[in-house]
Amino acid sequence: MNAEFASSSAPIKLYRHPLSGHCHRVEMMLSILDLPYELVDLDLLQGAHKAPAFLDLNPFGQVPVLDDNGTIVSDSNAILVYLVEAYGKETGWLPRAPGVAAAVQRWLSLTVSHLATGPARARWRTLTGASDTPETETARAISHAFLEQMEGLISGQHYLAGEAPTIADVSAYAYIAHAPEGGVSLAAYPKVRAWIDRVEALQGFVPMQASPLPELA
Secondary structure, eight states, rough: OTTOTTSSSSEEEEETTTTHHHHHHHHHHHTTTOOOOOOOOOOOOOGGGGGGGTTTTTOOOOOOOEEETEEESSHHHHHHHHHHHHOOOSSSSSSSSSHHHHHHHHHHHHHHHHHHIIHHHHHHHHHOOOOOOOHHHHHHHHHHHHHHHHHTTTTTBTTTBBBSSSSHHHHHHHHHHHGGGGGGGOTHHHHHHHHHHHHHTTTTHHHHHSSSSSSOO
């Protein structure tokens, strides 16, 4: 157990859906930092995230939400920052050097723009039965444009922000690694696939549950 986590503290609660990449990035950070945590699964299809008790935790009705013994944090990237600031300041997961810090922030921004509208959206629409629609094809096209850019951006380095892993890698991993579940093949992106392998080799890595649908690419 992480020495910074008080022995008298209860496990951190993570409210999540097991197929959400946003939730997976938080679970992976909890595991990497060796923090005790409890998973609280919400049935989004039954509207559990819109129930009054959950809206008290996050008025936006979105997962994930972290409950660290009464400290409530929502938004997956914000939770990553919180966990490192609270329990891993000296670990290097949230760099302070200006250039690397800027690179991390750039990738965090990409996860809520290009990654969200590309691989994440294509996967979600496929999982919800909207695979053969113009909107899904648009998301797949955005995905490939993003992956082509990523292939060049990480050329010559091991991780997204340089030679050491950061929260940027944790944030980006799930929706890229699981992009084939949305009909987005990674075959043309060897550097991206090598990066995925490096992330999966990190100490504390935990896999995300695979889609119940057959892989499409």
